[in-house]
Amino acid sequence: MSNLKKDKRPLEIPKPTFERLKKYLALLLQEESEYISSEGIAEKLNITPEQVRKDFTYINIKGKPKVGYHIPPLINELSELFGIGVMDNIIIVGAGNLGSALAKYAGFKKIGVRVVAIFDNDPVKIGKFVGELSVLPFSEENLKRVIKRFKVKIGVICVTEESAQEVANILVRNGIKALWNFAPVTLKVPPGIVLENQDITTGVLTIKHLLEKK
Amino acid sequence: MSNLKKDKRPLEIPKPTFERLKKYLALLLQEESEYISSEGIAEKLNITPEQVRKDFTYINIKGKPKVGYHIPPLINELSELFGIGVMDNIIIVGAGNLGSALAKYAGFKKIGVRVVAIFDNDPVKIGKFVGELSVLPFSEENLKRVIKRFKVKIGVICVTEESAQEVANILVRNGIKALWNFAPVTLKVPPGIVLENQDITTGVLTIKHLLEKK
DNA sequence: TAGATTGTTAATCGATTAACAATC
């Protein structure tokens, strides 16, 4: 366990800090140099170096004055925080363009994620290959088998908004513990199930708002 | 202009409020009833009704005690805030699965966004149709022409991380004012250019972190 | 050593929550 202060009280990472830590990790994974200063990080993310240093007090790393932070251990520490060391098998439901894009996404490996199956109920898509995976029919038997065999905890929803809730129900019923939802719907899930909505349109709303102000 | 208080001082919408307003809008667009209470909204988004009411003080709407908020005017007000009334033409660079998914995404209309062109430099993809659009060769001439003709201000980057920065440079050079970046890279853009990074992996990091704590 | 950069504490700022009055 890493987030202990000297006095041994574990401390909760504030939400905003947590979000920034994700950005630091993404940035560091791209970095090629060996060391980086708080200033270096701050600059690329449009925040202050003080912010960066403060955020780092929540994880167990030390920088060197005059040098900055050694990147590899920093990546390790952040990786541990996000549970990247443990490889999680995930399944994707919906083999449309979005589902296919995710199934083929190369960056998952770096963050401890492996796509083990992709499902669809469109006969045209079933059996076709998406990257190295053949599209499986979305039946409860198939689902059950895959989830059991690969100990899958995370299900990705890439279906239409009309089917999203039903798919969510089926996944949860078959033992999925977390849903990563790309459909533009507000899903209802039982307590204890982790739900992460990845609303793809929100970004463009921010852009429109910013452009309007000019 | 809508965000004035009684005393006519315009007031900045706090960032967290702004983010929630986006969620309210997404939710309301799915809603079928005519009225909704702060409690009704709060429940679906796992926040408190007080939060919702407080947030609404930043926009120009009034609810009715005992009834709640009338959804249509609420949607209008939020739409105005995000500049949804004005239709923005956007172009997509990269006709892979992700670019294609976006090009075909039906929900854009609702938020005042229209995809007018999709580019790629892969000869295999050029000329093929993605929805109703034929993939255009990614040349500066084509780009210039489309941007001028459709008054395009927003460019979407759906290319590999290797080409993303170069594509960004070319878009900006040809008059694009805002970039919506789906490539997992930290782009550098000149001041004045709006940059919105849509890092698709961040969601799963949150999931992994939450699952780990159990 | 001098200087740069980290790490930490204190002060400020801003957002959330609580309480309650207004109102349909």
Added chain:
DNA sequence: TAGATTGTTAATCGATTAACAATC
């Protein structure tokens, strides 16, 4: 009218910023 729900002000809580001491 009574009751429910909004709207707003004040109190609390939490995050950011500033200042500076520690250290390589």
